[in-house]
Structures are given as C-alpha cells and as structure tokens.
Amino acid sequence: MSSSTTNTTTISTAGPPSRRNTELAMLVFAVIIPVFAYANAGLALSDEMPSGMLSYGIGLGLLAGVGHLVVRKFAPYADPLMLPIATLLNGLGLVLIWRLDQSKRLAQKAENAGQVFAASAPNQLIYSALGVALFVGVLILLKDHRLLQRYTYISMVVALILLILPVFFPPRFGARIWITLGSFSIQPGEFAKIIIAVFFSGYLMVKRDALALASRRFMGLYLPRGRDLGPILVVWGMSILILVFETDLGTSLLFFGLFVVMLYVATERTSWIVFGLLMSAVGAVGVATFEPHVQQRVDAWLDPFAAFKTGGSDQIAQAMMAFGSGGVFGTGLGQGNSDLIGFAANSDFILATVGEELGLAGTMAILLLYGLIVERGVRTALAARDPFGKLLAIGLSAAFAIQVFVVAGGVMGLIPLTGMTMPFIAQGGSSVIANWALVAILIKVSDTARRPAPTPAPTTDAEMTQVVRP
C-alpha cells in the first residue's frame, strides 16, 4: 500500500484500520473460554479433567487459527468481530454437546428405544472442521461477493430443488426436512437460506425500481402492479407448500420473513411489509386450521404443562422447567438435568441446557452474542457500497436473526416451537456448515465495504498541459 501523504484526491486511501490484530486477540479468548468450559464440565461430571482436553483445545485453536490466517490474507479489512463470535459459539456448542453425551439418562433412553447411543460431540467436531473448511473455501474462491450476482437464476433453481427434495424422503420426528442418504443426512433448508438470499439480492437489485415506482396509490399505500406481485406470490406459495408438505413451520417462516425484509429494503416501500404480514397471517392461519402438526405446536405453546395430562410431548414443559431451575446463575456446567428434555436436548433444545447450567446470565450472554453477529451484519449492509452487497448482507443477517428468534423464542415458550436449530451451538452438521458459509459471505462483504478505495492510478498528465499541436 503506497503512502497517502502525497495523495491529493478527495478519496482517502487510508481507510479504517484493518483490525486484524484485534480479531486475533479476541480469538484467543474465543478459544480459551470454551476450553475452560470443557474443563469445568468434565470436573463437574466425573471429578477429573476430561481426557480429550488437550486435543479439544488444540483442535479449536487450529480451526480458529486457520480461519484467522485466511481472513488476514484474503479479507484483510473484514469486520473483526464475526469470526471470534462464531468460534466462541461453536466452541461452547461443542462443550454443551459433549456434556450431554455424558448423560446416562439419554443413553438409557436410547437403549430402551432399542437404539445405540452414539456420542455426538466427535461428529460435531468434524462438522465444525468442515464448516471452517467451507469458510476458508468461500474466502479464497469468492474473490468478490458481486460474482454471486451472476448466479441469480441458477441459485433460484438450486434453492427450489433443495427445498422440494425432502418431500421425497421419509419424515423424521414428524417433519420432512431431511435428505437421507444411508447413514448420512442433511437438512437442505439450512443451505437454502443462503442460496435464496443470493437469489433475492440479484433479482431485487434488478427489479427494485419497477417494484418501487410502478405502483398505484390506494388508501395511502402504494400498491404494486400485478405482474410485480408475481414473485412475492410465488414465495408465499412456496413457504406454504413447505409448511403443508414438509410440516416445517420454521423454514417457511424464515423464508417468508427473509423475503419481506429484502423486498422492503430494496423498494423502501412500507406497503410491502403490510402485504407481507397480511399474507403470512393468512397463510399461517389457513394452514393451522387443517394441519394437525401445526395445531399441536400451538396447543403445546399455549399450555406446555397440559402434556402431562394429555400425554403429548412434554418437551416444552421440560425446557421451561430447565430454564426455571437454572435461575439467575445456573447450576454450573455439567450439574444440571437438562437431559430430561429427551432426544432433542442437544439439537433443538440445546438453549435449555445453557439456561439451566449457565443461568439467566449465561443465556443472556449467548443471546447477546447472536445479537452482535446480527448487528455486525447489519452494519456491513449499511457500509456496503453496492446494492447487491447491501441486499445480500441484510438478507443473511435478517435470516440469521429470524432463525435465532424463532428457535430461542420457541424453546423459551415465547412463540410456538418450530423445530429449527440454534446456529453454531446446536448439534447438526448442516447447520454448522451452512452457518460458517454464511459468516464467510458476510465477512467477504464487510471486507469489500471497509476496504479503502484503491489509489487512483497516477495520471501521466498531472503536471503537463496537453497541447494540441497542429
């Protein structure tokens, strides 16, 4: 980088400091905290340091280190907070999953059901490594996020395929959201949320003027033209189809919210929000009236403890009691009984373990960490200079925020449970890998946004007046 002292242009090449060292310092904490948490849980569970302590620490440190080096090299101006927060959440998630692996109660339950109880933490560690590998891949291969713009329509097709595929696979736990290949299964919805954000960004960037301006005023609202309404109807229909055929309330909610947010940002028209809310309400109420799966969820939300009388699923009630038993400071890692929740304790309901063992303080800290990731994402969108980057960043951040809200709200009984996973913390390969990719794209956009403008090429004719000679 050349010195700026001689620069006379109005655009400064100094730019914001790169903050890579800040990121490194925070990464150290993001590795040390989970390592201590691991030691803590191990001591509480068996009175001795867990045997995998060293390899866990080194593994997490390596993942963080590789991530950091790649960011330093390929996205030097990226936001310094995202990688450390993602590492911290992923590391804590591993500890929590490992802690639930030690549960005799869950092992007993699996045995009673005729299954083999397998520890989930080693798999999760492999998935985390894959996630970081994808993170690295995105940073290296994606030279500029605007490249994604080229794949607008391809992403739409891919997203549609990913969303429709699970219909052809058998349902698990009452929802068709998995693609199962032998013992290997992925949850395509997690990847689809990124791909669909890419599609929306590309599509809306092109269509935003038509959507925003070609409209008629009606009762104080700008109504879009019928043909511009087409795409929103398609997505509305798609989210309802997901709801009906895959009984996946969470994914359809996520896509709908994502689409409304991005339309609003692209068109700057409040009328799109009104439409969005109206249509989601119509869809949700319509489906809820004839879909027993959704009705059960709503009933369980209204009265979680009714399950003890009617014999339904008591997971929500168990989660609530886990939160309540944790109180303000929690029981301490490894000393709670959140495994009473049952089979989903390490996936959908992992936040209840946080609630019981780390207490109100720990849960709020985790929620604030998620809030920080979203905040950094929104900030990236604000700082991005190109509309595609803005839309992509806000789309991914909003998707992340909605997912966290829907899962945490469901587990804490704020809204009906929808069956999604807490990003980074919950056990689940697709989720961890997809969210690392999501963070990688956000980091890439923020790198472009914060990168100082390139030094203007030295003009050869700065000194001389051009003389036109005859």
Add this chain to the structure above:
Amino acid sequence: MNKPLRRIAIFCGLLVFALLLRDNWIQYVQADELKNHEKNRRVLIARYGQPRGNIIVDGQPITGSVETNGTDFKYKRTYKNGPMWAPVTGFASQAFDANQIEKLEDQILTGNDDRLFFNRTIDMITGKKQKGGDVITTLNGKAQKAAFEGLGDKKGAVAALDPRTGKILALASTPSYDPSKFAGASKKDSDAYNALKPDVDKDDPMLNRALRQTYPPGSTFKVVTAAAALENGKYTDIDGPTDSPDPWKLPLSTQPLPNEGDIPCKNASLRQALRYSCNTVFGKLGDDLGKDKMLKEAEKFGFNEEVFTPVRADASVYPEKMDQPGNAMSAIGQFDNRATPLQMAMVAAAVANDGKLMKPYMVDSLRAPNLNTIEQTDPEEMSQPLSSENAQKLQSMMETVVKEGTGTSAQIPGVTVGGKTGTAQHGVANSKNPYAWFISYAKGDDGSPVAVAVVIEGSDTLRGDIAGGKLAAPIAKSVMQAVLETQSDK
C-alpha cells in the same frame, strides 16, 4: 437504501430484546414456580441425591437410606419395622412422591432447608457431600409396639398422648403397609404401590386411621357430655341423683332411647351413669343442656377443627346443624357425631391433665447433620375444656369405670387408671359390626403420663359396652403399661 436498513436493524434489535425479556421472565420472575413445579423431576432427583436424614424415635433411627445404581436417584429410602411406623413416618418414594412427616419435613431431611444454609456452605467449602438433617419424634417405641401388636390383625387404630405436654407417644393403624416396598422407582415398586390402593385392597392399608379416619365415638363421648354437665353447672354433685326417667323418650318422638342391657339407670348419679354407660341419663343430659352448650364444650375439646401434629389430622365432628333428637343422640356419641382416635385421646388427656388440653404434636425437634438443634417444639396449651375441680370429679368417675364398671380389663395393679368404653353402632339400622372404643389414662404421683384412645372396627359380633371393654381396653392397658415402664426406667 439506508433508511429501511436502519429500520430492519431496529427490528432485529427488537427480536433480540424480546428474547432477553422472555429469558428474564422465565429465569427470574417465574424461576421459583418452575423450579418447584410438581412435574419437575429435579425436585425428586435432589430429594434422593444424597442420603436422606432420618426420622428418630427414642434416639434410634426408624428410617435409613441405601445407595442404588439408578440413573436418576442415587439413594433409596428404607424403613425399619415399616408397617408399625408407617402412620408416623408416611412414605418417601422415588416414584410416588412422599407424604406425612417425610413430605412435611422434606426440606430438613434432604438438607435443602434455608436454616441449613450455613452447614451446606461449610460442607461445600470443605468438599463434603450434602447431608440431610434428622427429625426427632416424640414417640415412644415400646408404646408403639404395644399398640401395633395389640391391634394385631384386627382393623383399628391407637393414639396415645402425654397429657401433660401433648406429646404423641403412639400412633398405630392396622392393617398397615411397608413403605420400603415402594421406596424405589422400579416396576416392582409400582406394583407394590398399586396393590395398596383402596380400590384394589378393600382394607385400605394406606389410610392413617389414627389421624384421618373419623368414627362415631359411641359411649366414649359421654365423657364430653359429663364435662358439659359439670361445666355448665347442670349437676355439681357427681354422686347425687339425676333427674333421669327410664325409659326416656327422645324429644319430639315416641321412640324410647334404650339402654344396653338391664342396668340401673333411673335417676342414677353421674358416676353410676358413666359406670354403667346409661344412654338415658346422658341422652337426657345432652337434651337438657341443649345443642349450643354441647357444641361449645365439644369444640373446646377440639371437635370441628383440624389438628396439625404437624401431620394433618381430620377434623372430628360435632354437628352444628341438627334437630333436638339429633342432639340427644349426638350426646351419646351416635347420630352424625364423629371423632378420630386422636381426638378421643385428646378428650381423655384433657380430663387427666386436670382440664387443660395440650396441643398434640409428634415432632419434638429438628436436628442439623452436625447434631445442632435447629428447631424445638414447645408444648402449647390448646384450650381449657373444664376447670381443674370438674376435671378431678370426672377423673373420679372414669376411675370408677375401670375399678368396677365396664372397663375393668384395663386395670393395672398399683396404678390409678381412668377410662371409658364405647361401642358405636353404624350402618343402616345397626346392620354393620359396631366399633369398639376405649379411652383411658393412667395416673402417677406427678400427674398423668399417658392417655390412650383405641378403636377397633367391628371384627366381633359382641354388642354393648362389653365390646369396648373386651376388645379395646386390653390394648389400651398394654400401651399404658409400656409408657409407665419407660417412665420408671428414667
């Protein structure tokens, strides 16, 4: 595009804020309610997470804890001589919760009580496991044994008190159950528990008959009626004749109130009337006094109110609403008049204690794991149903009953014993076997150390006051003897 972006930022902030609010709501505001929710298994897990404190009688634990290898519960409750002590301890089961002392003093027994906070903190610092405290009862092991063995395979109950303090000395109920049999959470335990349910076992062994079953008190209630007569000045001379025709017709009725057998009841003195258990005399007495005075006296003895020992005893009933003949019938312990064995023991105790009724209790003190006493129950006066002078008159009458009346089988050589027999009819037109009652007290130089009430649900066809004297009195006698022996040992 930045304006909508800022709004979306605010929207995302609101989402996070809503989560934080909700988190505070469930983990701070509602935390205690959820923590102690009846369906929260953590309560049970904590209850059996360490050896439970013991319930202690005569310095010896009657309970214990054994380590198990369950996933949820590390320790299981055991009971020594479970069936005998079940009416005192109640049960503590991993699968079926707990009751009576095990439930009421759970916080002490698990060691979670706030008053043990200091102990817990010390233990935590020194790295010791949490331990439960002990509950020291007022019971007398020998008296309990005498009561339980006396009842044998008959259906019935015994309650014995120390009249001077209100300490419960014996509390037996038969048929009984062994709480050890379902202390765990296995299939075997739940089978054992389900077999005890009243719809399976008609004898209802889990019913605590000494505290929770009310019976018509029959003639033993005549002691209360006599107390009402003395207290209200109806008669002052217990040996003077009463104004009592025989046969005597129930008021508003043509129905004569019969006496059991051919006994001299016409104008009999109070002493003779109690000695022979004259229905005519006491029926008329109750009628002469009227319902209000009878009700007032009965309530002074503790009727119409639950007693907490701290285990709850059902309220005995002297009906508040009834017609005149009903009152006369109630005065001889029939009609809707009902009493628990504990209540009748209280009646005998109040008389024996010169008219002062002490509040019955069975938990003497609570002890921390380090043997410090953290709570001591002090004897408490409940009421004064009769003056000391009248109480002594009544004592003299009750002693006559044992000396030469219906209760001779309760005589103990060298000891003054007062008592009253009773046989309560029940069932439509007396179709069912009657209940045999006996209430009594023994007296030494320094007041009376024991008052007993025994009831036996009719296993015998014997009628009349003979039943109370024959079936129930020997049990009362052996309980009193057991208490007197331990007194002289000291």
